Amino acid sequence: MSAVERKGVTTNPGWITRFWAVVEYELLWNIRKKKFIGIVVVAFALATLSLALPVIFSNMSGQQLGRNPDYVVSTGAGIGGLGFFLFAVVTVMNSISGEFESGTIIPLLTKPVSRTIVFLGKVFAAFLTLLSAYAVLFVYMTIGGTIVYGPQNNLHLIPLSLLGSILSTFVWVAIVLAIGSLTKNSMIAALGTFGIFIALSISAPIVSMFSEQAWILTYVPGPGASGYIEGVGSQTPFTPSISVSTGTDSIAANLINYVLHPSSNVTFFKIGGFSPGEPSIVELYVEPLSLVLLRSITVASTYILAFSFISWYAFKRTQVLE
Amino acid sequence: MELAIETRGLTKRYGSLTAVNNLDLKVERNTIHGFLGPNGAGKTTTIKVLVGLLKPDEGTIRVLGQEVCGDRPDARLRMGYMPELPKFPKHLKGWELLDIYGKMYGMGKQERREQIPKLLEIVGLKGRGRDFIGKYSKGMQQRLGIAQALLNEPELIILDEPSLGLDPVGKVEVRELMKEIAKEGVTIFLSSHLLFEVEQICSHVTIIHRGVSLVSDTLQNVSSKLSGLTTLQIEVAKISNSIVNAVKRLPFVSDVSQSGDTLIIELRTRDDVRSQISQEITRAGGVIVSMSYKGQGLEEVFIQLISRSRRGETA
Numbered sequence: 299m300s301a302v303e304r305k306g307v308t309t310n311p312g313w314i315t316r317f318w319a320v321v322e323y324e325l326l327w328n329i330r331k332k333k334f335i336g337i338v339v340v341a342f343a344l345a346t347l348s349l350a351l352p353v354i355f356s357n358m359s360g361q362q363l364g365r366n367p368d369y370v371v372s373t374g375a376g377i378g379g380l381g382f383f384l385f386a387v388v389t390v391m392n393s394i395s396g397e398f399e400s401g402t403i404i405p406l407l408t409k410p411v412s413r414t415i416v417f418l419g420k421v422f423a424a425f426l427t428l429l430s431a432y433a434v435l436f437v438y439m440t441i442g443g444t445i446v447y448g449p450q451n452n453l454h455l456i457p458l459s460l461l462g463s464i465l466s467t468f469v470w471v472a473i474v475l476a477i478g479s480l481t482k483n484s485m486i487a488a489l490g491t492f493g494i495f496i497a498l499s500i501s502a503p504i505v506s507m508f509s510e511q512a513w514i515l516t517y518v519p520g521p522g523a524s525g526y527i528e529g530v531g532s533q534t535p536f537t538p539s540i541s542v543s544t545g546t547d548s549i550a551a552n553l554i555n556y557v558l559h560p561s562s563n564v565t566f567f568k569i570g571g572f573s574p575g576e577p578s579i580v581e582l583y584v585e586p587l588s589l590v591l592l593r594s595i596t597v598a599s600t601y602i603l604a605f606s607f608i609s610w611y612a613f614k615r616t617q618v619l620e
Numbered sequence: 621m622e623l624a625i626e627t628r629g630l631t632k633r634y635g636s637l638t639a640v641n642n643l644d645l646k647v648e649r650n651t652i653h654g655f656l657g658p659n660g661a662g663k664t665t666t667i668k669v670l671v672g673l674l675k676p677d678e679g680t681i682r683v684l685g686q687e688v689c690g691d692r693p694d695a696r697l698r699m700g701y702m703p704e705l706p707k708f709p710k711h712l713k714g715w716e717l718l719d720i721y722g723k724m725y726g727m728g729k730q731e732r733r734e735q736i737p738k739l740l741e742i743v744g745l746k747g748r749g750r751d752f753i754g755k756y757s758k759g760m761q762q763r764l765g766i767a768q769a770l771l772n773e774p775e776l777i778i779l780d781e782p783s784l785g786l787d788p789v790g791k792v793e794v795r796e797l798m799k800e801i802a803k804e805g806v807t808i809f810l811s812s813h814l815l816f817e818v819e820q821i822c823s824h825v826t827i828i829h830r831g832v833s834l835v836s837d838t839l840q841n842v843s844s845k846l847s848g849l850t851t852l853q854i855e856v857a858k859i860s861n862s863i864v865n866a867v868k869r870l871p872f873v874s875d876v877s878q879s880g881d882t883l884i885i886e887l888r889t890r891d892d893v894r895s896q897i898s899q900e901i902t903r904a905g906g907v908i909v910s911m912s913y914k915g916q917g918l919e920e921v922f923i924q925l926i927s928r929s930r931r932g933e934t935a
Contacts, residue, residue: 310697311726319723323709330711401707405768408671408701409724410693614691618673619634 316411320419321426323406324393328427333388338431341381345435348376349442365448370440371554374459377435379521379547382463383495386470389427391488393420394613395478404618413614421606424471425464432463455554462550469519469546469598470495472605479609482616495520502545507569510582516544517597525566527559527587544590546598552591562587622649623682624776624807625670630679632665632831639665641831643679647809647824649775652802654822654839655811656918658926662831663811664704667780670809671701684776697725700774704781704811706765710754714745714764717753718771725772739767744793758785766794776807783814795821819918827922829929843921850913852885852897857907859883866904867897881909 328334356363377385394417397403406416436456444450470491478487498520505523506512512523522545540555542548542564555562563584570580625647632640640662647653657663668674670683675690682688686695708717715736722732740749743763748756756764762785769777782798783791791814798821802808812818818825819839826836835842856863859881867885868876872893874886883901887893898908 310694311724315726316693316724319720322723323712323720326716327709327711400709401703402709404673404703405701405706405708405721405765407673407691408696408703409721410697410726411724412693413691415693617675618668 311410313415317415317419317422320411320416321423324420324423325426327392328389328423331388331392333391334427334431337384337388341377341385341431341435342438345376345439345442348373349439349446353446363446367447367449367451369447370443370450371452371455371459371558372551373439373443374436374456374463374550374554376439377432377463379466379495379499379545382467382547383470383491385428385431386467387474387488387491390420390424390471390474391478391484393424393478394475394609395482395484395487398482398616398618398620399484401620407618414610417610417613421471421475425468428464428467428471429460432460432467436460452554452558455557458553458557459550462553465549465595465598465602466547469601469605472602472609473519475609476605476612479612479616510568510580512566512568512582513544516593519546519598519601521545521547522594523566525564525585525590527555527562528565528584542587542590544594546594546601549591549594549598552587552594556587556591559587564590623647624649624651624684625653625809626682627666627670628680630666630669630681631677632662632669632674633677639831640669640676640828643828643831643833645826645833645836647807647826649807650802650805651824652798652808652810652822654818654825655809655828656815656818656825656922657828660830661828663828664780665831666828667701667778667809667811670778671699672696697772698775700769700772700777702765702769702777702779702782705758705784706761706768708753708761708764708768710752713750713752714740714756714767715749717764718749718768721768721771727772735771739770742770742797743767744790759787759790762786763790766797770801774806776809777801778809780811781813782810783812783817791817815917815919815922825918827925829926832929834925834929839918843918850887850889852887852894852911852913854883854885854897854901854911855881855909856883856901857881857909859906860904863901863904863906866900870897870900873897 352363397406407413436459440450440453440456473494474487474491477490478484481487498518502515502521503524505515507524515521515523522543525542525544527540527542540559542552542555564587565584566582567579568582570578623646625645627643627645630640630643630645631638643662643666645666655663655666665674669676670681670688672688672691672695680687680689683695684698686692688695712720718736718739719732722736727735736749740746743766745760745763745767748760753761753764762782766782769779782794786794795817798808798810810818810822822839824837825839825842827834827842859878864876864878864883867873867883872887872889872891874888876886877884885897894911898911901908
């Protein structure tokens with residue numbers, strides 16, 4: 299070994315330069331994670347199945363598959379609540395806690411980059427990672443849907459759906475990051491968020507179907523309270539042509555519905571009892587779709603900001619002992 | 621005297637345990653300063669406070685003239701740091717890691733392109749830069765740790781056990797590298813368990829125990845301060861009592877004992893008195909075959925200090 303030639307040309311970098319360096323650091327990690335590659339492969343496999351199975355069944359039954367010009371806009375990328383949760387967990391479960399567990403946080407935090415920049419860089423890298431994955435899935439579903447169901451309507455709404463899906467996913471991203479920052483343990487971050495997800499996924503449909511207090515689901519992450527749009531298609535709650543959910547998982551669908559039916563109202567209901575024949579329905583309340591949409595975006599944004607603040611604060615205050 | 625590192629009353633507690641206790645540390649610029657202490661003495665805690673990984677409970681810290689306390693990224697611009705057994709993201713390639721760190725330091729593209737291959741060659745990772753760090757051995761990660769600490773051409777390099785995990789050749793190479801870097805006016809603050817390594821390359825040394833600084837001075841002064849006596853061993857042909865008595869009479873000699881043909885002389889001074897002693901022996905009819913100091917090496921000093929500290933005595 300011989301000494302490095304010293305030129306002393308290093309300059310004080312601006313925060314944008316440092317921020318982008320952190321984004322690059324994190325992005326390279328995200329796209330090379332086996333977990334992330336795995337979930338993308340699974341998502342593509344499921345998307346392919348959802349496109350191919352109707353074709354296979356129609357061929358087997360000898361009935362021709364009908365054209366559906368609204369398939370892509372009503373399905374989106376077909377990710378849904380579980381998909382949002384899984385994408386969030388695999389993208390950020392190691393982002394902060396994993397660095398502490400492996401000790402890689404030490405060289406990173408001793409570079410001339412503030413902890414706030416490191417945190418923001420990691421969040422932005424998660425955003426870019428999810429945006430890229432979802433965009434590719436949306437393009438895939440658009441092409442596939444057009445091939446299977448014929449020319450599609452309202453394709454200009456796809457970016458809106460993409461944005462809504464990202465917002466829904468980021469509620470879970472913020473929760474995973476917050477638990478990870480507080481515990482410095484990736485497994486607790488993933489399992490803790492999974493616990494919240496499962497609890498809400500089980501309780502939300504029960505509360506929504508049987509309780510008069512279903513409105514409370516509007517304010518928790520996940521599927522939310524169920525309703526349907528009046529005056530559009532079927533009027534039966536169990537077979538609505540357009541169903542609506544108030545939760546943070548349904549922002550993409552609510553955005554599309556709002557653009558297509560801006561002045562419509564949403565009827566929320568519960569099951570009143572089980573008489574012979576079919577269950578009796580009790581109408582709970584009616585709200586404008588615009589209010590449902592605005593509230594789901596506000597609730598999601600509030601969760602994202604609140605949990606992000608918790609995780610930023612915990613990260614900034616952390617002392618690196620190991 | 622310009623200081624690269626200066627702490628005053630630095631105190632860091634973990635609950636009821638005081639890891640660093642009122643530490644006053646002064647590291648002069650353009651020196652290689654060894655930071656020694658037994659396990660759990662507070663070395664790594666002190667270093668982590670210096671680089672902003674830990675926040676002190678009390679005291680002030682100045683690094684390269686800048687006040688440092690907690691997360692101060694600009695203070696780290698002119699500093700390089702290698703942690704003990706550094707860990708880097710396995711998903712990155714060695715070259716990518718240095719490139720990203722270079723961007724954080726504000727290095728331009730051209731500068732990075734020139735600097736990174738050079739650094740990889742210096743630390744012995746030439747040809748391995750495009751491999752994923754996950755494929756690196758512990759020693760290779762250690763070498764990468766040295767490379768990233770030198771990346772920004774720092775004025776101050778803080779190294780926590782730089783030789784740990786390196787093979788014997790690597791240890792020698794790192795020592796030589798540090799000497800070379802120090803020649804260019806870089807201050808090196810080095811924590812090490814290898815006392816002979818510190819002895820070989822450091823000009824200054826601080827020894828801490830239980831978070832308290834026991835001694836901090838030049839290497840030479842540390843040895844002198846700790847012992848008023850230095851031992852000189854002289855092998856003499858034709859040894860006799862008259863030779864022993866002649867040496868005993870010298871004013872700076874404390875005691876003389878004989879072991880075969882060897883005189884063991886305890887000196888009261890640390891001045892070089894070999895010529896006076898050899899004259900006296902020759903005058904008394906002796907013939908000197910060999911002469912060597914059995915001085916207080918750093919290891920003896922270290923053990924002596926730590927033992928005293930454990931007994932509750934001051935240095």
